[in-house]
Amino acid sequence: KNQVEQSPQSLIILEGKNCTLQCNYTVSPFSNLRWYKQDTGRGPVSLTIMTFSENTKSNGRYTATLDADTKQSSLHITASQLSDSASYICVVPNAGNNRKLIWGLGTSLAVNP
């Protein structure tokens, strides 16, 4: 079954600290993996898209990694800011089923002062 699982479910860190969010997927065949940030009451905003050949991609203070062999991805946030408080969602298209997006349940991150 095509699934996307994220951990931890929730995380609280202090402003300025780093954190790493995990995403494991069983979607096959694999084409790409996306990380979205979703603020409460807002639509998701794309952070990165990782393709099969990419191991690491950075977007400002966000760095995503992908290990296609172990089907794992991580999102590392450095020097966290209060505005980083949001839900971070890992999404993988199901390449064989009309390319529907398989959504993880997200990690809820709270950055405290």
Place this chain on the structure above:
Amino acid sequence: EAEVAQSPRYKITEKSQAVAFWCDPISGHATLYWYRQILGQGPELLVQFQDESVVDDSQLPKDRFSAERLKGVDSTLKIQPAELGDSAMYLCASSFGGSNYGYTFGSGTRLTVV
């Protein structure tokens, strides 16, 4: 930066009433999606358009929901009659060429049915 426009931003309606949401995708994006997101859950695809044609509406409750994209540009999602369980965030997203490309989401319409 180009955005997906959605309106209204918030909508409160009584059950059994009709409600409609509007979405204007990024110019040139052929693929348009409507998602429903219940609080605390991931978005659920309701309907996918490629230009003006419906590609996937398998999860759309067709007895009460309808969607159209007549000219292959903006789109309308309608619910008639609304039920209490329809309370959710309704998200529109567009993509240049399908799921291998990035999606851009609108800010959504928060629907509350009372």
